[in-house]
Amino acid sequence: MAFCLVCTTMLLACCAAPENAKAPIFQTNYTLFDQNALPHNLANTQPGTIRVFVFLSTQCPIANANIPTLNSFNQQFVNPPPETNHKKTPEENTHTQKVQLFAVIADPYITRKESADHYREFKASFPVLFDSSCQLRDLLKPTHVPEAFVFDPQGRLAYRGAIDNAWAEVGKRRPAITRHYLVEAVTSLLNNQPPPIDKSQPVGCPVEYPAANQTPAPITYRRDIAPILQTRCTLCHQPAATAFPLNSITQATANANRMATTPCKGPPHPARQPTPRETELLKIWANSATPQGDTADWPPAP
Ligand code: HEC
Structure with missing residues (x-):
């Protein structure tokens, strides 16, 4: 009986995990350039880094409205301003992981220059990777922009979905944000805990994938x-x-x-x-x- 209980628990644990939770995602080591022409090799991270990828679009109002939210996230978790560099408490010292935030533009009909100009104009403080041939998009398969993907220090997908619950649906903004999914997921991982939820429905503009019968954008x-x-x-x-x-x-x-x-x-x-x-x-x-x-x-x- 005891054996069966263990068995059942293990099965449940396995099936409650997100689809690709155990898949090592970033074996691919290609390099993408950001809006400031800096290269980022996706394999080149310190072990123990929590990585966040957020798919955006220059043309989606909800994605653009989230740039300030991502700037705050970047400031809080990635590049804290000097005045917050206080002496670390023993508890904070256990947070040996680092956090990296990347936005991603994967749209065959937006040029590199349009993307770079847009994110400089909107004063994005985080790197916006130009996924010119949609390789990262085809790997992670976002359904909407904005959609966030959070990888734990082992490189496993720990959360995907909305940044927060600011929008109940397209065109319907909540009076107050009550869930900060992205912040919650990263805070949990920094405390060696799984995120409170591993998936939420992103609200924004649908990502357009080429239909099977459609001629893909030319490779140039x-x-x-x-x-x-x-x-x-x-x-x-x-x-x-x-x-x-x-x-x-x-x-x-x-x-x-x-x-x-x-x-x-x-x-x-x-x-x-x-x-x-x-x-x-x-x-x-x-x-x-x-x-x-x-x-x-x-x-x-x-
Ligand atoms: C670490 C160095 C290195 C890298 C990186 C590299 N190559 Fe080469 N490649 C060589 C050398 C050396 C030769 C042989 C030259 C010779 O024999 O004349 C060669 C030969 C070739 C040949 C000729 C093969 C043949 O039989 O005629 C092709 C085609 C080629 N490389 C394509 C590529 C492409 C495409 C890339 C990038 C995706 C690449 N190489 C990256 C070093 C490299």
């Missing part, structure tokens, strides 16, 4: 390919190196078929291994007449 050099070559390949593939150069639009275009058909012969370099999607993007680009794309999509110069 400036938007999709240049960031891959810059973060994965040009360390070795540059003038005066043994490997042929890939650091200009002319060289990349001339070698498009070679990249699409021949695997790299270079020494394995784990941090620069392209993701399967990046390899696929190189192929799609080579096989679709290598469009150059919009100059407003240029990644920052290396």
